[in-house]
Amino acid sequence: MRRRSWEGMRLGFSKERETRVIDRRSFVSASATAAAALAVGCERTPSSADGPTLIVGANVFDVRTGAMRPNTSLLLDGERIDAVAPTSELNASSSAVSGAEIVDGSGTWIAPGLIDAHVHLSHILYQSQMTGDEVLPFYLGHGVTSIRGTGDNVPAQTMVARYADSRPDTSPRVFRCSFLIDRDPPWHTDVGWPLTDVDQVAPFVEEMAAWGVTTLKLYIGVTREIGRRVIEEGHARGLVVSGHLLDYHTGDAVQDGLDCVEHIYTVSNFLLADPDDRHSIDLDSVEASRLVDTIAESGARVDPTLMVFWGTLLFMDQPEVFDHADNLPVPGRLRRFWAKDRDRRMLDWGSAPLAVREATWAKYLRLTGMLRAAGVQLLVGTDAPEPQVAPGASLHHEMELLVESGMTPAEVLTAATLENARILRQDDEIGSIEPGRLADLILLDADPLEDIRNSRRIRHVVRGGRVLDPAAILLDAPTE
Ligand SMILES: [Zn+2]
Numbered sequence: 001m002r003r004r005s006w007e008g009m010r011l012g013f014s015k016e017r018e019t020r021v022i023d024r025r026s027f028v029s030a031s032a033t034a035a036a037a038l039a040v041g042c043e044r045t046p047s048s049a050d051g052p053t054l055i056v057g058a059n060v061f062d063v064r065t066g067a068m069r070p071n072t073s074l075l076l077d078g079e080r081i082d083a084v085a086p087t088s089e090l091n092a093s094s095s096a097v098s099g100a101e102i103v104d105g106s107g108t109w110i111a112p113g114l115i116d117a118h119v120h121l122s123h124i125l126y127q128s129q130m131t132g133d134e135v136l137p138f139y140l141g142h143g144v145t146s147i148r149g150t151g152d153n154v155p156a157q158t159m160v161a162r163y164a165d166s167r168p169d170t171s172p173r174v175f176r177c178s179f180l181i182d183r184d185p186p187w188h189t190d191v192g193w194p195l196t197d198v199d200q201v202a203p204f205v206e207e208m209a210a211w212g213v214t215t216l217k218l219y220i221g222v223t224r225e226i227g228r229r230v231i232e233e234g235h236a237r238g239l240v241v242s243g244h245l246l247d248y249h250t251g252d253a254v255q256d257g258l259d260c261v262e263h264i265y266t267v268s269n270f271l272l273a274d275p276d277d278r279h280s281i282d283l284d285s286v287e288a289s290r291l292v293d294t295i296a297e298s299g300a301r302v303d304p305t306l307m308v309f310w311g312t313l314l315f316m317d318q319p320e321v322f323d324h325a326d327n328l329p330v331p332g333r334l335r336r337f338w339a340k341d342r343d344r345r346m347l348d349w350g351s352a353p354l355a356v357r358e359a360t361w362a363k364y365l366r367l368t369g370m371l372r373a374a375g376v377q378l379l380v381g382t383d384a385p386e387p388q389v390a391p392g393a394s395l396h397h398e399m400e401l402l403v404e405s406g407m408t409p410a411e412v413l414t415a416a417t418l419e420n421a422r423i424l425r426q427d428d429e430i431g432s433i434e435p436g437r438l439a440d441l442i443l444l445d446a447d448p449l450e451d452i453r454n455s456r457r458i459r460h461v462v463r464g465g466r467v468l469d470p471a472a473i474l475l476d477a478p479t480e
Helices: 030-041 134-142 154-166 196-212 224-236 250-255 285-296 306-314 332-347 352-373 393-404 410-425 451-456 470-475
Strands: 054-063 066-078 080-086 103-104 109-112 114-119 144-149 174-175 176-184 192-194 217-218 238-245 259-261 301-303 441-446 458-463 464-467
Touching: 030 301, 114 176, 114 393, 134 144, 134 154, 134 196, 134 458, 134 470, 144 410, 144 451, 154 174, 154 176, 154 196, 176 196, 176 224, 196 224, 217 224, 217 285, 224 250, 250 285, 285 352, 285 458, 301 410, 306 332, 306 352, 306 393, 352 393, 393 410, 393 451, 441 451, 458 470, 464 470
Parallel strands: 054 103, 054 109, 114 144, 144 174, 176 192, 176 217, 217 238, 238 259, 259 301
Antiparallel strands: 054 066, 066 080, 109 441, 441 458, 458 464
């Protein structure tokens, strides 16, 4: 690969070059990665070359308009995007790109790297005798370049995040969350944290902020008094507050300033005709439209995580779910935990007749559509690695389910990139293809706006400017 000097070659493409400190990391071309992986038994050695990369003549997804920009070129430099312009202006013969590594983008559709807005990095894995670093390649190998933790052991997550930073060729960016803030004793003994006195809130939030989490997560047993204080203290420190709630009513929480509602049933559980029957959701009631409107007016986001209802809670006994192709590459330890968990779930959610569960599923999809229609911004999260929610692959399935709920592929793709970046307060760094942003991208062989399932057809993943081969990344993942 040739190097070139950047002096005097900016052409006004980049807004902040002078002030930005560029970390000139190595680029790894797809073929070099794969070849190296095969040559040394999967021990990949990143190329030592560095320099700009030009992707020429692609279709580029614009999250601002929801449209593909045909015949567009991208200039990457170091870990960032330097220029996005029509190929007629930016191509291999442009003086601005002399010396750049050229990647032929014709016949590809490029979207920002995907973000999973709801994952766990110690919970579930702990029960499976796995560590969070072991699942990271599954995300990056499926085009998920960032993941948003939503409640875990904080030191454990921090170690996973450090590992991810040290292995950018196989890991997504990791954004961390607090423990699950709950009653005493907490529902989850491995990742819960009881807060029962308002005086405990400020020190706890301060501690979480010092750890560097982006999100505070309120959990099912938290009271309104505690929850409201967490929201105040969290916002005072620039943290996002999310909630999977039961005792604290979602309508109250969003009016108190909750930023994000996790799981569609954190809405529907407050719309039960019979409080003892989780399937008795009434979406035609006055309460239903009132709650949907309250959420919309508050500006809170909803992260439906339809995958965990499909995979873990409603249809875990159905072969098309537990034997789904996405589950096959999942490590044996995790799959064995899933199988054990299935028996337990069958006695609970799974005990209702299939037709009842299917009716509840239809209501979840309908409620998701109602929220969207009312103007609520939806996020795209999965709850991986909950049973039958495969890390990485499940984000594509979640996008398919959101399309089924009535969103367009462009809306879903924007939600999975820009909107998920916004809930991380990272939209000035990731989630869009614009000069100055980190070069986190997926290059697809087919148009995801035509069929969202085309998001799975990943030719290259680009993570911080490194052009990577998804198959080679997955070679790094454990099978057992
Ligand atoms: Zn979760």
